[in-house]
Amino acid sequence: xxxxxxxxxxxxxxxxxxxxxxxxxxxxxxxxxxxxxxxxxxxxxxxxxxxxxxxxxxxxxxxxxxxxxxxxxxxxxxxxxxxxxxxxxxxxxxxxxxxxxxxxxxxxxxxxxxxxxxxxxxxxxxxxxxxxxxxxxxxxxxxxxxxxxxxxxxxxxxxxxxxxxxxxxxxxxxxxxxxxxxxxxxxxxxxxxxxxxxxxxxxxxxxxxxxxxxxxxxxxxxxxxxxxxxxxxxxxxxxxxxxxxxxxxxxxxxxxxxxxxxxxxxxxxxxxxxxxxxxxxxxxxxxxxxxxxxxxxxxxxxxxxxxxxxxxxxxxxxxxxxxxxxxxxxxxxxxxxx
Amino acid sequence: xxxxxxxxxxxxxxxxxxxxxxxxxxxxxxxxxxxxxxxxxxxxxxxxxxxxxxxxxxxxxxxxxxxxxxxxxxxxxxxxxxxxxxxxxxxxxxxxxxxxxxxxxxxxxxxxxxxxxxxxxxxxxxxxxxxxxxxxxxxxxxxxxxxxxxxxxxxxxxxxxxxxxxxxxxxxxxxxxxxxxxxxxxxxxxxxxxxxxxxxxxxxxxxxxxxxxxxxxxxxxxxxxxxxxxxxxxxxxxxxxxxxxxxxxxxxxxxxxxxxxxxxxx
Ligand SMILES: Nc1ncnc2c1ncn2[C@@H]1O[C@H](COP(=O)(O)OP(=O)(O)OP(=O)(O)O)[C@@H](O)[C@H]1O
Ligand SMILES: [Mg+2]
Numbered sequence: 031x032x033x034x035x036x037x038x039x040x041x042x043x044x045x046x047x048x049x050x051x052x053x054x055x056x057x058x059x060x061x062x063x064x065x066x067x068x069x070x071x072x073x074x075x076x077x078x079x080x081x082x083x084x085x086x087x088x089x090x091x092x093x094x095x096x097x098x099x100x101x102x103x104x105x106x107x108x109x110x111x112x113x114x115x116x117x118x119x120x121x122x123x124x125x126x127x128x129x130x131x132x133x134x135x136x137x138x139x140x141x142x143x144x145x146x147x148x149x150x151x152x153x154x155x156x157x158x159x160x161x162x163x164x165x166x167x168x169x170x171x172x173x174x175x176x177x178x179x180x181x182x183x184x185x186x187x188x189x190x191x192x193x194x195x196x197x198x199x200x201x202x203x204x205x206x207x208x209x210x211x212x213x214x215x216x217x218x219x220x221x222x223x224x225x226x227x228x229x230x231x232x233x234x235x236x237x238x239x240x241x242x243x244x245x246x247x248x249x250x251x252x253x254x255x256x257x258x259x260x261x262x263x264x265x266x267x268x269x270x271x272x273x274x275x276x277x278x279x280x281x282x283x284x285x286x287x288x289x290x291x292x293x294x295x296x297x298x299x300x301x302x303x304x305x306x307x308x309x310x311x312x313x314x315x316x317x318x319x320x321x322x323x324x325x326x327x328x329x330x331x332x333x334x335x336x337x338x339x340x341x342x343x344x345x346x347x348x349x350x351x352x353x354x355x356x357x358x359x360x361x362x363x364x365x366x367x368x
Numbered sequence: 369x370x371x372x373x374x375x376x377x378x379x380x381x382x383x384x385x386x387x388x389x390x391x392x393x394x395x396x397x398x399x400x401x402x403x404x405x406x407x408x409x410x411x412x413x414x415x416x417x418x419x420x421x422x423x424x425x426x427x428x429x430x431x432x433x434x435x436x437x438x439x440x441x442x443x444x445x446x447x448x449x450x451x452x453x454x455x456x457x458x459x460x461x462x463x464x465x466x467x468x469x470x471x472x473x474x475x476x477x478x479x480x481x482x483x484x485x486x487x488x489x490x491x492x493x494x495x496x497x498x499x500x501x502x503x504x505x506x507x508x509x510x511x512x513x514x515x516x517x518x519x520x521x522x523x524x525x526x527x528x529x530x531x532x533x534x535x536x537x538x539x540x541x542x543x544x545x546x547x548x549x550x551x552x553x554x555x556x557x558x559x560x561x562x563x564x565x566x567x568x569x570x571x572x573x574x575x576x577x578x579x580x581x582x583x584x585x586x587x588x589x590x591x592x593x594x595x596x597x598x599x600x601x602x603x604x605x606x607x608x609x610x611x612x613x614x615x616x617x618x619x620x621x622x623x624x625x626x627x628x629x630x631x632x633x634x
Contacts, residue, residue, distance in 0.1 A: 266473055269472045269474075271427050272458055273458065273463070273489070273542065275485075277451075363476060364475060364521070
């Protein structure tokens, strides 16, 4: 029960956080970028047309009137119209969200499932070659920029070997998406029973997900290693060995769970970045996700789009931190007593 | 002597620093534990008591290296055993109670789970049967409401309660031939200390355990132990029956120790 209560209380925080962030964004965007009417007006337009366009974009009213209107629309679930797409921002976001989530989930799951065992292997072989290997490779993964890793992977697997398709988005050019159900292509193609399209979508996903996975794996493995090393030296691990437990049981059952807390914190932070739309990654791979959308909104002073994105992002962060705290309580009983 | 269960012979060891230099800490340690007896190992802090005890089970710090000697248990040198053979001895044949019991228990598993998993490891059987054994063991060390306590985590136990649980695990769940106790009462209230000591002696006598009790408390030694090993600065300075050590200490260090404990006038 206290867990459910905590979750509710934390979910409630989304409201003030989102309101604060969107308010700051609203005014900052308008004050710092000025009036974007020019961007959406042909150069040869008359002053009259220009005024009309300004009116239509909702930029003619005083700032506080615009703000009041935006908030009252928002309360009714209306995110406003994107200048660029001409569509409702809510529809735009839910259109792009599955692309970001699908890439982010696959990449992170791969990074965590590979990173945690690598960290454990390094820790239990401390100062021997598996440790040096893992530390060397992950140091590379931390030091090299994500876009660079992405480009190298494209060069190896697409340009040189030709094993995987080029960076043209979620499906090869000319292939129609499956009937829209969840927006996750892997799920929608599977539900439609379209094995060929599933394969195509998977192949498109492979390189960006691998890039994301490698950049997730590196910090996950290093943090896992560090906290495993510490836990391995603890009194309770000595007890487990003294009672005759085998090495694997000691490492993976008695030690790992104690070592996971810092890893969970790290993953929570990484999730914030990843699901907020990895802008460069999406650009390189032509991935039609939220990162690209947000970038475009900034470039084109697309106020409603930008505001919609920051609302989504603050929701995301609150949820990520909530997930971290819930996991903490599940992993460590000492966290359950306040 | 045929009734010696374990003997430490000419055991020397050192710590290896990061630069590879060795700092000797144990020098030709020699003593024997007789079957069925409670042997005390006494000596001031840093004299090498814990290190010797941990070496018996092969759980000494990674930077500690043996430079000479052997530790014979039932005729086999524990220091030369492979990982599998050592595992077969740990817990089952030789078990250990550690000083800070709350830290020595895993914080993310319930006390009952930890006892039950050790039981299954050593005696097999179902999860439920093992948990029943765990609860039973907690009851036998006088933990009230053992069913409820078994579902709690170590941080919900008091220090004395945790030490009882630790003893239940090392002595009753493992049912070892040799039980080593490294300062099992240090850090506890005086009244709880004497309760725990009574429990240890009672278990020792009833189960026919051979015990090795590492302690600072010479009062406890005088009351409960059969033999005494006195250590100082990594050396054994004197061994003998409790009676001999208390009535006719041979070594100056032993006399100093006795005087400091106020048991015997200087
Ligand atoms: N991990 C370690 N690294 C380096 N030196 C150590 C380490 N552990 C113990 N020592 C040293 O080894 C010696 C023996 O330590 P040990 O823990 O066996 O002492 P002890 O007799 O158990 O003392 P106490 O009564 O305080 O528990 C001490 O001089 C100590 O400083
Ligand atoms: Mg000690």
